[in-house]
Amino acid sequence: MPTRRLTLLGGAISVMSGFSCPCHSKENLSGCSISIQAARRYLTGDSSTSSPLGSVVTRSGNSDFDFAAAQTLSKLTDLFGVLPGFLYFKEDSKNAFATNGRLMNATDGTILFGRDLLFDILAAAEGPDAIFSGICAHEFAHILQFKKGLDLNKGQATAKRGELHADFLAGYFAGVRKSERPSFPAAVIAVAHGNFGDFDFNHPQHHGTPAERSEAVVQGFQFASSRRTTAEEAFHIGVNYVMNLR
Ligand SMILES: [Zn+2]
Helix, strand or coil: CCCCCCCCCCCCCCCCCCCCCCCCCCCCCCCCCEHHHHHHHHHHHHCCCCCCCCCCCCCCCCCHHHHHHHHHHHHHHHHCCCCCEEEECCCCCEEEEECCCCCCCCCCCCEEEEHHHHHHHHHHCCCCCHHHHHHHHHEEEEEEEHHHHCCCCCCCCCHHHHHHHHHHHHHHHHHHHHHHHHHHHHHHHHHHHCCCCCCCCCCCCCCCCHHHHHHHHHHHHHHHHHEEEEEHHHHHHHHHHCCCCC
């Protein structure tokens, strides 16, 4: 059942299942932030820093989706002021990652998006484009954290703070899109992030519970949709939000 808070984001919601975002990798720096060596291994099977990338996949194979995805990535660059590279990879388990390493001719790190995760999203009954854009917004938020030198997980037992901050900014992005286009199905972003939540409270890669992740998206959404907050302001409000969580 959609909660009242999720209903605030507008539109009918159906809860998707089958998604997971474990990010449980030894090579993860924290949450879905990974080292450039790990990024190379995911892309090529070789983590050597000197190995060539070889052929990398920049398209999904669906030209209509790729056109829309390019527009989404452009909007995210304009909103957050970062320009990461964007690559698809064949993941072990459905996932997306961000690294501050430069693997393409881009200025601000690289986002790796799993092809299995993408295929699941494209099969979603409602708002696949919005779900995709929300996950991209989460990864762009990590790129912005890198650029600003912000490590919210320093001294923490889990990755939760940094992950919920990225969720907050994904919600902020959803609010901006909703303001631009009232039919934008922002609610599916909160639902999808909730579905990525976990209960591995003592695991270093704990991202937050389903409720915590959905709530972080809703909080970020509200700052964009009702308070006309700038992205810079939202970044800092999001920091305060996660720092005050228990
Ligand atoms: Zn993340």
